[in-house]
Structure formats: structure tokens, C-alpha cells
Amino acid sequence: xxxxxxxxxxxxxxxxxxxxxxxxxxxxxxxxxxxxxxxxxxxxxxxxxxxxxxxxxxxxxxxxxxxxxxxxxxxxxxxxxxxxxxxxxxxxxxxxxxxxxxxxxxxxxxxxxxxxxxxxxxxxxxxxxxxxxxxxxxxxxxxxxxxxxxxxxxxxxxxxxxxxxxxxxxxxxxxxxxxxxxxxxxxxxxxxxxxxxxxxxxxxxxxxxxxxxxxxxxxxxxxxxxxxxxxxxxxxxxxxxxxxxxxxxxxxxxxxxxxxxxxxxxxxxxxxxxxxxxxxxxxxxxxxxxxxxxxxxxxxxxxxxxxxxxxxxxxxxxxxxxxxxxxxxxxxxxxxxxxxxxxxxxxxxxxxxxxxxxxxxxxxxxxxxxxxxxxxxxxxxxxxxxxxxxxxxxxxxxxxxxxxxxxxxxxxxxxxxxxxxxxxxxxxxxxxxxxxxxxxxxxxxxxxxxxxxxxxxxxxxxxxxxxxxx
Numbered sequence: 001x002x003x004x005x006x007x008x009x010x011x012x013x014x015x016x017x018x019x020x021x022x023x024x025x026x027x028x029x030x031x032x033x034x035x036x037x038x039x040x041x042x043x044x045x046x047x048x049x050x051x052x053x054x055x056x057x058x059x060x061x062x063x064x065x066x067x068x069x070x071x072x073x074x075x076x077x078x079x080x081x082x083x084x085x086x087x088x089x090x091x092x093x094x095x096x097x098x099x100x101x102x103x104x105x106x107x108x109x110x111x112x113x114x115x116x117x118x119x120x121x122x123x124x125x126x127x128x129x130x131x132x133x134x135x136x137x138x139x140x141x142x143x144x145x146x147x148x149x150x151x152x153x154x155x156x157x158x159x160x161x162x163x164x165x166x167x168x169x170x171x172x173x174x175x176x177x178x179x180x181x182x183x184x185x186x187x188x189x190x191x192x193x194x195x196x197x198x199x200x201x202x203x204x205x206x207x208x209x210x211x212x213x214x215x216x217x218x219x220x221x222x223x224x225x226x227x228x229x230x231x232x233x234x235x236x237x238x239x240x241x242x243x244x245x246x247x248x249x250x251x252x253x254x255x256x257x258x259x260x261x262x263x264x265x266x267x268x269x270x271x272x273x274x275x276x277x278x279x280x281x282x283x284x285x286x287x288x289x290x291x292x293x294x295x296x297x298x299x300x301x302x303x304x305x306x307x308x309x310x311x312x313x314x315x316x317x318x319x320x321x322x323x324x325x326x327x328x329x330x331x332x333x334x335x336x337x338x339x340x341x342x343x344x345x346x347x348x349x350x351x352x353x354x355x356x357x358x359x360x361x362x363x364x365x366x367x368x369x370x371x372x373x374x375x376x377x378x379x380x381x382x383x384x385x386x387x388x389x390x391x392x393x394x395x396x397x398x399x400x401x402x403x404x405x406x407x408x409x410x411x412x413x414x415x416x417x418x419x420x421x422x423x424x425x426x427x428x429x430x431x432x433x434x435x436x437x438x439x440x441x442x443x444x445x446x447x448x449x450x451x452x453x454x455x456x457x458x459x460x461x462x463x464x465x466x467x468x469x470x
Contacts, residue, residue, distance in 0.1 A: 011351035012335065016328075019358040023327040026365050030324050033369055034317045040104035045211055048102065048111060049157030052210035053275060053305055054093070055217045056150035056184070057120050057202055059086040060177045061128055063143040067136055083177065084132060084143070087266050088120035088202075091220030097229035099310065102211075110310040111211045112229070113159070118204040120220065125200035129191060146189045148202055151181035153275075157209035163187045164203045180272040215305040217275075218258045218265045225256040231310050238307030239263070239276055256306050268303040276302035316372035316380070319424050324365045326420055331358045333441060337412050340448055341400055353399050357392065361413075364388045385417040 061084040069076045095116040102111045131141050148163060148170065155174070163170045163185075170187035177186060194200065215238055216225050230251040236242055240263070242254035260266055335354060342349055364384050371380035389410050397406030419437055 008351070012354060015351050015355045015358060016331065016335075018355065019331050019362060020328060022359070022362050023324065023331075023365070026327070026362060026369075027321070027324045029366065030317070030321050030369050033373075034321060037107045037317050040107035041109050041211070043104050044102050044109045044111065045154075048211060049209045050154045050211055051213040051215070052114070052157060052208060053153040053215040053217065054116070054150075054206075055152070055181055055269070055275075055303070056176075056219060057088065057118070057204065058149050058178075058219060058269070059122055059125060059128065059146055059189075059200075060084070060149045060186075061143050061146045062177050063132060063141055065134055065139050065141045067134075067139040080135070083179070084128065085270055086122055086125060086128065087269065088220040089123045089199075090119075090121045090222045091218070091224070092119045093216055093225040093227070094118075095214075095216075095225070095227045097214065097227065097231070097310075099229065099231045100209075108312075109211055110231070110312065111209065112214070112231075112310060114206070114208050114210065114214065116204075116206045116208075118202075118206065120202045120204075122200040122202070126194050126196035126198055129194055129196065145191065146194070147177055147186045148189060149176040149178055149181075149184065149186050150204065151176050151178060151184035152208070153183070154210070155183045155185070158185065159207040159209060160205075161185055161207075162205045165189055165193050166201050168193060178272070180274070212311075213307060213309040215307040216256070217269070217303060217305050218256075218260070218263050219269055221260045221266075223256065223258040223260075223263075225258075225306060226253070227255070227308060228253045229308075229310070233311055235309035235311045236307065237309060239304035240306045242306075254308065258306070263304050264301040265304045268301045271301075273302050276304050316369070316377040319377050320365070320369040320372060322424055323368060323420060326423070327362060327365055330361050330364075330416060330420070333416060334358070334361055334413060336441075336445060337409055338396075338399075340445065341405060341409065344448060347400060349399060356395065357399075360388055360391050360395070364417075381417075381421055385414070385421075389414045389417065 063082055063084060065080045065082070067078045067080075069078065093116055095114055097112040097114045100111045100113055102109045125146070128146050131143060134141050148165070150161075150163075152158065161172050163172055165187075168190070170189065172185050172187050174185060176182055176184045178184075189200075214227070216227075218225075218240070228251065232247060232249055232251060234245075234247065234252050234254065236245070236254065240256060240258055243257050245254040246252060334357060338349055338354065338357065341347055364387075367384035367387065368380055371383055374380075375383065392413055393406055393410030395406075396409045397403045400406055400409065419433075423434055
């Protein structure tokens with residue numbers, strides 16, 4: 001066979017194609033496990049409660065305007081229903097979240113029990129003793145009692161609620177009179193509690209359950225939110241980051257101080273716009289499902305929130321998915337290392353041996369996702385990498401004809417696994433570290449092969465020396 005190099009290249013390309021197909025199947029397995037995890041989360045949400053967003057409180061009064069229009073011998077009546085909404089001047093949340101981890105099979109979901117002490121002040125509540133002006137002469141306006149409305153994205157999580165107005169306990173009822181945000185709770189307010197020129201003070205104590213994230217809406221003119229939780233890995237998002245946060249090994253405390261001058265939440269709520277929750281992949285309710293259409297409409301701002309996610313710092317599924325994307329790079333770099341031994345040590349390695357080495361490398365990613373579900377990602381990574389390095393060290397020692405050749409190859413593969421683990425832990429600097437590492441590998445190959453006569457290497461099989469003795 002006079003053109004050994006051409007034959008070897010074609011064979012290695014076929015081996016790479018087979019390994020790419022195998023890696024693709026492994027990535028499908030990883031994605032399938034991720035889908036299973038998402039189904040487990042949705043199962044817990046369906047039977048417990050989803051991510052919670054607290055909307056309110058607000059004073060709501062439903063009114064009806066009746067207009068009489070003479071029409072010959074008859075009089076026709078037309079009615080128009082509308083709501084008067086009053087938002088708080090000051091709004092205070094003092095919330096404490098206790099984490100309660102739930103599980104579905106192998107999957108763990110971060111659930112919490114929230115205890116919230118809420119205080120809202122309405123300076124102009126007494127003005128609602130007067131009926132609103134009619135839109136046309138002769139029209140008659142009638143209004144129902146004023147209600148305090150407090151909406152939730154998932155009211156199934158409500159455990160208990162107590163509301164007082166100026167120190168008087170109110171009867172809490174399910175649902176709200178709001179047109180869009182009808183899920184939550186409400187309480188009618190006795191007109192005797194209202195007085196012109198005096199503020200209405202609303203105090204609420206809530207206990208509710210949610211999963212994975214919590215959000216507050218800044219409906220007050222002046223908003224202060226304090227959230228404490230026994231979870232050391234918060235992820236703050238939404239439209240506003242906390243003004244102060246303290247994160248420790250056992251939990252965190254975060255606070256938001258926000259003025260209505262910095263938010264369009266009051267206008268969006270008055271117009272009954274949807275929540276700004278585009279970051280939620282699968283909305284648990286119709287509020288967030290309508291966000292995209294509402295936010296895209298002209299002059300229709302969405303309802304802003306202050307979000308906190310209770311995330312797991314090491315997600316084995318996302319990390320395994322990221323790791324599997326480096327599979328082809330692992331195989332190529334290992335093939336380059338074996339090829340260097342062929343060129344520099346004048347050895348012959350059969351394409352089948354390349355295939356077995358690549359298969360061992362590919363099996364690492366399958367071991368990783370399987371073990372990480374039971375041992376945790378770091379332990380699973382160490383076990384899978386150690387097993388693959390030990391196997392390749394043993395096989396390479398025979399494939400290359402010597403232990404002193406097999407061990408350096410295994411050491412290089414171990415360094416690759418170490419580099420991959422570092423890349424998986426990095427977020428912002430993963431690209432630059434990976435680029436520098438690839439450049440270093442390329443430089444090493446170029447330095448090691450700088451004196452190789454590639455024309456002579458692939459000329460004829462007769463020029464190929466016999467394998468050196470072990």
C-alpha cells in the first residue's frame with residue numbers, strides 16, 4: 001500500500017463519523033434527562049404551586065353607570081360597567097422564605113414556604129365615599145362596597161391570610177374583582193372604616209407556598225421590600241435588582257427601595273397589563289402567557305416585578321449537557337496525541353484502535369450523566385474521569401508498545417478532563433480559557449512536529465520501520 005497516509009486519513013475520518021454519531025446519541029440521552037427533570041418540576045407545580053408573584057394590594061370599587069335615552073313611547077337604558085382602582089401611597093413587605101425541598105424520583109425541586117407581613121397605606125381612600133361623576137347628563141352611577149384586592153399567580157399555594165383595615169379584621173374571600181388578575185384574595189371594606197382626610201392602613205399576614213422563584217410588584221408610590229431566606233444561592237432578576245443584599249453560607253437577605261418615579265408598574269396595573277415575565281420558560285398561568293402580546297402592543301407597558309430565583313448552584317443536567325458539547329473536541333485532541341506518538345516514535349496504530357480509544361472517551365459523558373443523578377456532579381465527574389483515564393492508560397500501554405508511552409498519553413487525557421471541569425465551573429471566562437488552552441495545544445503539536453518530513457512519512461509502506469520493542 002503505497003499511499004499509507006491517505007488510507008489512514010480516510011479511515012480516521014470514518015472513525016470520527018462513527019464517534020460523532022455516538023456522541024450525538026449521548027447528547028440525546030442528556031437532553032432526554034433534562035426533559036424528564038422539567039416534567040418532574042411541572043409535576044410538582046401541578047400538585048403544589050408554581051412560581052409566585054405577589055400583586056397588590058389595591059383598593060377596587062366596581063361601579064355601574066345607567067343612562068336612560070327616550071325613544072318615542074319607550075325609554076331605552078344603556079349600562080356601562082367600570083372599576084375605580086386606588087393604589088397604595090406606601091407599600092412595605094417583610095417576607096421570610098423557608099425552603100422545603102421536594103422530589104419526584106431522582107429529581108429535586110426547590111419549594112418554599114413564604115411568610116409575608118405586608119403594610120399598605122392609602123391616603124385618599126376616604127374620597128371613595130363619594131360616587132364618581134357620570135359621563136353624561138341624566139346618567140345614574142351606582143357603586144358596590146370598596147374591596148381590598150390582592151392577586152397571586154398561583155393561589156393554590158395560599159395557606160393562610162389575615163387582613164386588617166385600621167386595626168379591624170376583615171373577612172377574606174377567594175378571588176379578586178380585578179379584570180385580568182382574578183386569582184388571589186379579596187376583602188370587603190366597611191364604609192364606616194373610611195373617613196375623608198384620613199389614611200386607610202391595611203395590614204396583611206400571608207403564608208403561601210411556591211416553587212423555584214418569587215416576585216413582588218412595586219404598586220406603591222413608595223415601595224420597600226425585605227426578603228430573607230435560608231437558601232445561599234439566590235438569583236436576582238426581573239426589572240429591578242436589590243439595593244442591598246447579604247449572602248452567606250446559610251441564607252441571604254435582600255432589600256429593594258423603589259419609587260414610582262422609577263417604575264411604570266402603577267400605570268401598567270391600572271391598564272391591567274400582563275406581567276413582565278419573559279424569563280419564565282413555561283408560564284404556570286394565563287397572566288404570563290399573554291406577556292409577549294401585551295408587551296409588544298404600542299403604549300402598553302408590562303407589569304414590572306422584583307424577582308428572586310432559588311437556584312441550585314450545580315445543576316448536573318445543565319453541566320452534563322455543556323460537557324457533552326466538548327465530546328468531539330476531546331476525541332480530536334486525543335487522536336492528535338496518538339498521532340504524535342505514531343509520527344515521533346514511528347509506530348503504527350490501527351484505525352480500530354483509534355475507534356476503541358474514542359469510544360472510551362465518549363463513554364465518559366454517558367457515565368457522567370448517569371452517576372451525577374446519584375452521586376452529585378463533582379463526585380460523578382471524578383469517578384467517571386478516573387475510570388476512563390485508568391482504562392486508557394492500560395490500553396494505551398499495549399497499543400503504543402510501552403508503559404512509558406501509555407502513561408504520558410493517559411496523563412494528557414487527565415489534563416483534558418481537568419481543563420473541562422474548570423471550563424464547566426466558569427461562566428464569563430470560559431471562552432478565553434478554552435481559547436488559550438487550544439492555542440497551547442496547537443503550539444505544542446507544531447513544536448513537536450517541526451522537524452517531521454511529511455512527504456517522507458506518507459511516501460511508501462516499505463519505508464515504515466518495524467515497531468520498536470517494548
